[in-house]
Amino acid sequence: MSSVPRDADSSLPSPPIASLAGDPFEIRDSPIQGKGAFATRYIPPGVRLIEYAGERLTPAEAEARYPDVPGERHHTFLFAIDDDVVVDAAVNGNDARWINHSCDPNCDAVIDGGRIWIESIRDIVSGEELAYDYAYILEERHTPAAKKRFPCHCGAENCRGTILAKKR
Numbered sequence: 193m194s195s196v197p198r199d200a201d202s203s204l205p206s207p208p209i210a211s212l213a214g215d216p217f218e219i220r221d222s223p224i225q226g227k228g229a230f231a232t233r234y235i236p237p238g239v240r241l242i243e244y245a246g247e248r249l250t251p252a253e254a255e256a257r258y259p260d261v262p263g264e265r266h267h268t269f270l271f272a273i274d275d276d277v278v279v280d281a282a283v284n285g286n287d288a289r290w291i292n293h294s295c296d297p298n299c300d301a302v303i304d305g306g307r308i309w310i311e312s313i314r315d316i317v318s319g320e321e322l323a324y325d326y327a328y329i330l331e332e333r334h335t336p337a338a339k340k341r342f343p344c345h346c347g348a349e350n351c352r353g354t355i356l357a358k359k360r
Contacts (some may be wrong), residue, residue: 206298216241217287217322224292228321235316244271244288244301244308246281254278271301271308279308293355294323296348327357334359 216235222228235241246269249257257280258268269281269289281289288310291299299322300313310324328342339354352358 214305219287219290219336222290222292222321224294224321224323224347226288226292228323229287229291231316231318231320231322233318235312237312237314239312240302241299241312241322242286242288242291243311244279244281244310245287246271246279246285246289247283248273249278249280250276251278254280273308274302277306292321292323292346293326293344294321294346295344295351296323296346297324299324326355328355329357331351 215232216239217229217231219227221285222230233257251272258270269285271279271281272278288308291310298312298314298316298320299310301324303310310322312322312323316322323346330338332338332344334354334356339356342355344351344353344355
């Protein structure tokens with residue numbers, strides 16, 4: 193249904209949140225997909241950039257709002273916090289929803305205190321597009337048709353061609 197962020201290690205201090213004095217990124221057209229978030233300055237690794245905000249739903253409410261239609265390309269701003277809560281950034285969301293997927297990400301999604309945060313995981317230069325691996329979980333087999341519904345356009349050397357999580 194949605195991306196799978198890693199859980200924050202509660203024994204470690206939270207990384208610094210990007211300063212409000214000058215946004216660390218801006219939204220503009222993206223070569224990956226639609227709109228994207230681009231660094232406006234150098235961002236070191238370990239910076240908490242923005243919370244992934246939106247309306248909180250149950251998985252059943254999210255499924256009713258955005259049912260999967262076989263054969264159609266899938267696109268939503270849904271992000272699961274856990275088995276009980278899904279965030280829909282299409283409703284009351286913020287600029288975090290414009291951070292695209294990449295198979296070679298410079299950010300990661302982290303759950304901390306029931307909230308989803310986007311954090312830098314390596315040096316990011318000014319002008320670089322912010323991206324994290326959506327690792328979208330799909331219970332069905334990853335057939336060519338399923339992968340076509342969840343395409344990746346990141347252009348990375350290691351691009352797997354889909355935003356789906358690798359099967360374990």
